[in-house]
Amino acid sequence: MTIKFPPVPAGLLARCKPWILSPLAGALGGGLAQLLGWPLPWMIGALLGVAALRCLGCLTLPMPHGIKVGQWIIATGIGLHFNPAVLEQILAHLGLVLVGTLLTVLTCVIGIVLHRRHGESFATAYFASMPGGASEMVNLGRPHGAELQHVAASHSLRMMLVLVGIPAIYTWLFASGQAATVTHPGPDAGWLALLFVLGGLVALVFQRWRFPNAWQLGALLVSGLFSVAFDLHIGLPNGAGEVGQWLLGSSLGCHFERSFFRRAPAFMLRTLLATVAAVLLAVPIALLMSWVSGLDARTLVLGMVPGGIAEMSLTAEALGLVVPLVTAMQVLRLLLVLFLARPVFRFWSGRAMQEGGAG
Template sequence: MGRAPMGRAPMRQPPDAPGILSGVLAGLAGGYLASLAGWPLPWMIGSLLGVALARCAGLATTPLPAGRQAGQWLVASAVGLHVSREAALALLHHLPLLLAGAVATLLLTLIGIAVLRRGGVDPATAFFASLPGGASEMVNLARRHQAQPAQVAAAHSLRLLLVLLLVPALFGWGLPRLPALSAPHPDWPALALLLPAGLLAALLWRRLGQANPWMLGPLLLCAIASASLDLQLALPGGLGQLGQWLLGCALGAHFDRAFFRRAPDFIVRVLIFSLLAMLAAAGLGALLGLLAGGHGRALMLGSMPGGITELGLTAASLQLSVALVSAQQLLRLLLVMLLAEPLYLGWRRLASQRSRRD
């Protein structure tokens, strides 16, 4: 009695319409107020804060179904279309230096490991919480190595929030602003081909089991098309803002009162090592800019422990080289995906050998 008949699929839960509406309204309010205040990336940062504050106030909000994927698709497409042929040639010219910089940014993981280990965090959790990689991939590796997945997810979510709140503001307000460039007009027939093609690339990337399909698929396709054909395209403003808003609402759903009440010492240590890593990344980017003979601001931005989508969009809004910023982030992501587990296993093997000698 009470068992579902054989052969019948379990019933799906109906969408939480009131929760979705609350999230939509909170995100719209936050994005609109941030745009009035003149914030950088207002519809992403404002909607993130709006949803997060609503959840911290006890308001039940539910993310839009597939909202994060749709937001990544639109934002990644916008970032990819900013990659011009000239920027792609500069990227190829500086590729060895960018690869060296991506390896150097991996060393920033040592800051997080040191800070978290002093707080009594176990080695696996400290390692995967400190790597500048995607949260979902690091959580999967944390589960595989008996770490604390909730703490790893919290560390990556909090660091992303910190980067989104500080980095665009510092680069937009704390440094000299460049003269505004005239934005290219949207070419609707070309966009009608590229946007669905980017969606298909995301689905193919996901089918192949690759990391971050909804961001890397559209970004790479649009960047290759824009650079090789010298398209000079851009998404219309409303479509780009829609992508920012969808992504910001999805990110804000990670935060509530329980998140900030959970292990306050751990959260403080995550904030400390995130700030230290950002300072170290800024110094590294400045050094790369000197070695490259220019592009100092773009290389500083690309060295930050954020994500390709968020920092690429920041670069586009500040008229910096989107190609250099995205390339730094992409190279680092690939290195993290390839080396995270071997590096962890090697570190634990060395620690085990040292403890046996002692």
């Protein structure tokens, strides 16, 4: 006997087709990564699963609002790591942390020099090398004539290298005997409901004001402030963090496809070299800062590598490091880049034009 299934309505298929495979590939990749014991399995596995699907020719799109919801969940959980004692420690060394963060931002000069030596325009080399987000640097580079595809590709590759490489290296070097000592406080439904609602409202305001990563910064601000003000000792429910990682990883994986890896291979190789150099330079800076301040060097390195707020903070959480310090340094770096990138570019390009005219 043959079983006949009712036909799928064409309209429903058309609505689901552009994005429905992204969360499925992300879930498959995340589940496989967890079975293999990867660090941050539901983020890295989801990213690689969706990227692999797109490289096979299925150009599925990100889930609608998936990255916003993922940032909302993860940032709320990260903010709950803040407490008065940790905040006091950060403020006591704020000057040193700011100097260290500024030094890591200056490592972008490596990428600028590499790209300029091989014929890229100053605008393309500059905005492709800034350790900020892809969308923000594309928007800043557009009015200055930067090659936007190169800028976006450079930041996407840097994000993938740091996200895949740093957690794996840290887990290999430092996780032995430490993961079992990490304790996670339990959830409190009332507080969490309040934090999610207020965090979402602040994120909407930030989004209206065109802040970068509005849902991440809004939820992080509310959760961190309430956690410090009321000395909360709560956490997300079991599995909530993994859901946030899955949503974020599935969306980030949509940045990649076969043409991405074929596009300007020499440019991409220079981006890889500049990223590795920036990470390696962060190590001696972190060791010096640790010697001066007594802060944990492993935490300082995570705070200074050119990664993302969520990715590096989750790595710190998985290894039992000082999550608020990593978060504070990553937020500082983002703010420094966003506020200084455009005026520094204008000053630097203006000086170059004056010297060219004088010559």
